[in-house]
C-alpha cells in the first residue's frame with residue numbers, strides 16, 4: 001500500500017482464520033486505519049488484493065462489522081442508542097412490512113442486550129458516558145451478524161473497567177460466533193490475554209506472529225531499527241525506546 005512515494009507496507013500476506021483475534025499495533029501514521037479502510041472497500045490497494053470470505057473487499061459488505069474510532073457525539077444530536085444500533089441493520093434483509101420492522105426491532109434489541117445496554121439505549125447519546133456510547137457502537141457493529149469485526153481504537157479514552165468490558169464483549173462475540181477480529185490499538189495490555197496474533201506495522205515494515213514472537217526486544221528493535229526494550233512488569237508488557245506513543249516513557253526515548 002503506497003501513497004505516492006510513501007509505502008505503508010509491502011508484501012503483506014495475512015490470512016485471518018474465523019474466530020481469530022488479531023491486534024494491529026504501530027505508531028501514528030504507520031497504516032493501521034488504512035488497512036481497515038482497505039478491508040472496508042474504502043481505499044484501493046496500490047497492488048495485490050484483499051478478500052473477505054472469498055469475495056473482494058467492497059463498500060457495504062454486510063459480512064463486516066465496524067467499530068470506528070470513538071468520536072464524542074456533538075451536543076444537540078438527538079440520536080438515541082437504539083437509533084444508532086438500528087443504523088447497523090442491513091435494511092434489505094428485513095423488508096419493509098410490519099414483519100420486517102418487527103424482525104428488525106428484535107435484532108436491535110438482541111444486540112443491545114448482548115452488550116448490556118438496555119438501561120440506557122433509549123437515552124440521547126450525548127447524555128451517555130464514553131463507555132456507554134462505546135458499548136452501543138459495538139452493538140451497532142454486531143447487529144448485522146458479521147463474520148469479520150474491524151475495530152479502530154475502540155478502547156481509546158475509556159477507563160480500565162470499561163476497556164475490560166468492551167474487550168470482553170468483542171472476545172465473547174468471536175468465541176460464540178467464530179467472528180474474526182482485527183483490533184487496532186495503541187495499548188495492547190487490556191487485550192493481551194485475548195490476542196492470538198499481533199500485526200505490528202512500523203514505517204513501511206511489519207511483523208506478524210503471536211504476542212510472544214513479536215513483542216520481544218529483539219523483534220521490535222529490528223522492526224524500529226533502533227534499540228527497543230520489551231519488559232514484562234506484573235503481567236503487563238512495557239515497551240521502551242520506540243520514541244512513539246506505544247512507548248512507556250511517552251515518546252521521550
Ligand SMILES: Nc1ncnc2c1ncn2[C@@H]1O[C@H](COP(=O)(O)OP(=O)(O)OP(=O)(O)O)[C@@H](O)[C@H]1O
Nearest residue numbers: 003006008026027028029030031032033034035043
Ligand atoms: N487517502 C490518502 N492519501 C494520501 N495519504 C494518506 C491517505 N490516507 C492515509 N494517508 C497517509 O497514510 C499514513 C497512514 O495513515 P493511517 O491513518 O492509516 O495511520 P494509522 O496507523 O492509523 O495512524 P494513527 O495511529 O495516527 O491513527 C498517514 O501518513 C496518512 O497521512
